[in-house]
Amino acid sequence: MPITLPRSLPAFDVLNKEGVMVMGLDTAGKQDIRPLKIGLLNLMPKKIQAENQFARLIGASPLQVDLRLIRMTEHQTKNTAAEHMAEFYKPFQDVKHEKFDGLIITGAPIEKLDFEDVTYWDEFKEILEWTQTNVHSTFGVCWGGMAMINYFHDVKKHLLPAKSFGCFRHDNLKSASPYLRGFSDDFVIPVSRWTEMKQEEVDAAGLITLLGSNETGPCLVEDKKHRALYIFNHFEYDSGTLKEEYDRDVANGTPINVPCNYYPDDDPTQNPLNRWRSHAHLLYGNWVSEIYLTTPFDQSLIGQASTDLRA
Incomplete structure (x- = not known):
């Protein structure tokens, strides 16, 4: 099954050319099934690049996913056209009355700031x-994951x-985890950050x-x-993302x-x-599958205690 996207969203053509199953909202509305509703809270300055990266991963699932793009309400991006933001994004305050099967919170290039100093904290x-x-189910990525683990468990960066x-x-430390189905014992992941979370502090918080x-x-x-899942590295990166970051810093003399x-x-x-x-x-396919297996069909029940359908 495909991921449903507006046909005018740049990711629609990008993923379609890559062979990812995409479906326009008009076609999806004719199907007699409930797609998984997943939000992308996009904090990255290059919004379109992040949209493509995450849509590519969750769109590879055999399940139909309805992707919704969300932004911080007051924060204004400087790197993406205002027309794109107005057409495809909803501010959080406009969607907070809705229920979502999943939410991805991206990273943001603000990791050197104390959390309390972030303008939209x-x-x-x-x-x-x-x-x-x-x-x-919520998936926090890089700064998004660090911010979540700090807020819920006071784990410092x-x-x-x-x-x-x-x-x-x-x-692979927990091969029996449903999120790691099919994973090798070891593998490479792109890493690009100035901060870290310490293992002993994660362990002390009682997390896995x-x-x-x-x-x-x-x-x-x-x-x-x-x-929730917190990931501090970047499985979603394209082949050339680290190269773009390296070339940018070299050009800037950084x-x-x-x-x-x-x-x-x-x-x-x-x-x-x-190689990742x-x-x-x-990983993202397993996450979407776990949502499908455990989320209630009646969306009004999302967020209530004991909604795991396998229990």
């Missing part, structure tokens, strides 16, 4: 409280002495680390109490190391290799 906290009553940048090997690295610490953390284990022989004149794509599809 108050509304962000409101959104996190809202997920507990109106969202069945720590500034690194240098940017963790490249493709790092990670271990599903994926981790000896070099970059915990990666994927499950929070059953809050029906000190940056060549992303490790990314280019063949660590040579930035060569084309980078994508299959696991990216596995």
